[in-house]
Amino acid sequence: MFILAVSGSAIGLGNIWKFPYITGVNGGGAFVIIYLICIFSIGLPIMISEIMIGRKGKRNPITSMEILGIEETGNGVWKIVGFIGLMAGFLILSFYSVIAGWTFHYFLLTLQGLFIETSAMEVKTVFNQLTQSIPKQLIYHSFFMILTVSIISKGVRNGLEKAVYFMMPALLIIMCVLLYYSITQGNFSEGVSFLFKPDFSIITASTILVAMGHAFFTLSLGMGCVVMYGAYLEEHESIFKTSIIIVLCDTFIALFAGLIIFPIVFANNLDPGAGPGLIFQTLPLAFGQINGGILFGALFFALISFAALTSAISLLEPSVVWLIEKRQIRRSTAAILMGLLIWSMGIFTILSFNNLSSFVFWKGTIFDNIDFLASNILLPISGLLFTVFASWFMSHKSSKRELSDTTILQYNIWRFLARYIAPLAVIIILINFIGVF
């Protein structure tokens, strides 16, 4: 089912790993509010636009944009939007796979009972051991890429969507257990106020850009994932309603993760701005203390790895489908080729945490820069173009047809957000950022 496929894509490391970590780095409350505003005023209308384009174009994002561009405007140059997205997808999957490898490693560690009654110090040491070890990370990164490539090669969809159906409730149950721990054992009040009490004085142009970029990242927007999946959406299904449900679920899970993690951070005097290691340095503490911690912990990391897998598949699928159509090669060949390319790029992310950790420029390490460029620059630019195309260049008749089940008010809300608010916001935020470049 479409809704499960897109949820499987949207819900992943972005919600559990990246959201808490960038919220911490960017000072909490004010960042969260800007992120939420971006989700609903930019993310939601763009998601609707991308699904519309996908369902109408019925192909991979590049070809869909080319076909629709010719149909609606007489110009196939719109396919460039698809290419920008593809590039972003490449870059994102290269580091995504490394982090997914970490979660898998943590699944094994938790299963061994390593975290029973550990201290914050010990947990930190374990994390450092992982990030310092190139071979370990290489193994997990390779494992994860091989898994992704083999699933894509087979073109399995049905099984995965069913799995998503069970994964979500299971994930929520464990998150409830963790939340209970955070409320009772963590510093819950400080965690909540960090997350929701805004201090706008610490906000910079860069923070706003990161919040917006994350809205794209977490909803899988801007790279054509949603366009790709939109191609499989049946005519009678409602684009408007499904988009709202997906956006709400995704946001709920991210905030939920934040509510779990920050009380643990403050109860243990950890640094909320610890960076990409934040969840790996907090959650094991909780699993080490609760009853059944080994079971819950192992299950939790297994579920996150799985959520990452369904997202990774959505990151790879568009480029593979494009390659198959373009070069007439076998699905497995295309998947392996793309997989190899992305895998080798992932090595730079691995090195960013050890040998090249002091090689910093612009936004930080190589990993920081890959993430920043892809999530905060490329995704917004192509997302902007997708929505401008759907709302300005697609005829009124076409968009009305795709959103035929909406009321006039709902349609006009989408059109207003997609035509004016989302594009202007993206442009202003990007320009504002360039100002402080």
Ligand code: TRP
């Ligand atoms: N949204 C996913 C997450 O939050 C990651 C992801 C999947 C993604 N597909 C994407 C991000 C496309 C950007 C673009 O983990």
